[in-house]
Amino acid sequence: MRCGIKLIIAVACAALPAIAQTYSATHHVGRTPTAGEIAAWNIAIGPDGRELPPGHGTAKEGASIFEEKCAVCHGKNLENPPFAPSLLGGHDTLTSVTPVKTVGGYYPFATSIWDNINRAMPLNKPGSLTSDEVYALTALILFRNDIIKEDEVMDAKSLPKIQMPNRNGFFPENPQYKRGYLQLWFWPEPRPQKKTNE
Numbered sequence: 001m002r003c004g005i006k007l008i009i010a011v012a013c014a015a016l017p018a019i020a021q022t023y024s025a026t027h028h029v030g031r032t033p034t035a036g037e038i039a040a041w042n043i044a045i046g047p048d049g050r051e052l053p054p055g056h057g058t059a060k061e062g063a064s065i066f067e068e069k070c071a072v073c074h075g076k077n078l079e080n081p082p083f084a085p086s087l088l089g090g091h092d093t094l095t096s097v098t099p100v101k102t103v104g105g106y107y108p109f110a111t112s113i114w115d116n117i118n119r120a121m122p123l124n125k126p127g128s129l130t131s132d133e134v135y136a137l138t139a140l141i142l143f144r145n146d147i148i149k150e151d152e153v154m155d156a157k158s159l160p161k162i163q164m165p166n167r168n169g170f171f172p173e174n175p176q177y178k179r180g181y182l183q184l185w186f187w188p189e190p191r192p193q194k195k196t197n198e
């Protein structure tokens, strides 16, 4: 009897690749995306901003756009939790016991602010902003976080050059890291983790 079950399992396993192939061939699930579809989704802006489109904006221009399209959730003053994250503050809190991760205090690259607004905001109508509007809104957030001046023009050249306050707060994983060991940055050697449930 036991032998019979083993035989059934072995035969079933041997047949799996054939079954999988038959399924994918008959179900016709999905299709190869077209070049246009990939281009429409391929909007990621990397840290060096080389993908940034033409356009420009200042914090002054951003203020009126923010009031019209963003303030309802983020608040006129850019601080309206809990409905939406605060776009101000957080600076110098990252090493405290209650870190506040904001765009100004936490993001290492200003280009990520542009990317985030462009792809996801306003939350109720993502993708509706022009490039000029996104540059202006990014400039407003940078200005209100005391990172740039009110009349500084943000464009594909100037934005990647902005030095964010937390630019050097990220570092690569320690190559000595071992699973099951407690690895803290201020301990050069990994220490065995204490087992708490024994």
Ligand code: HEC
Residues within 6 Å of the ligand: 066, 069, 070, 071, 072, 073, 074, 083, 084, 085, 086, 087, 101, 102, 103, 113, 116, 117, 120, 121, 122, 123, 124, 129, 137
């Ligand atoms: C309908 C409410 C709503 C509107 C309108 C809205 N936001 Fe947001 N926003 C949110 C919420 C909720 C989050 C957090 C969730 C997320 O990131 O998707 C967020 C996140 C963000 C973040 C990232 C914050 C972080 O700490 O990482 C930025 C930047 C931002 N919004 C900017 C804008 C700008 C600029 C506008 C106007 C064009 C806007 N938002 C309009 C609700 C809104």
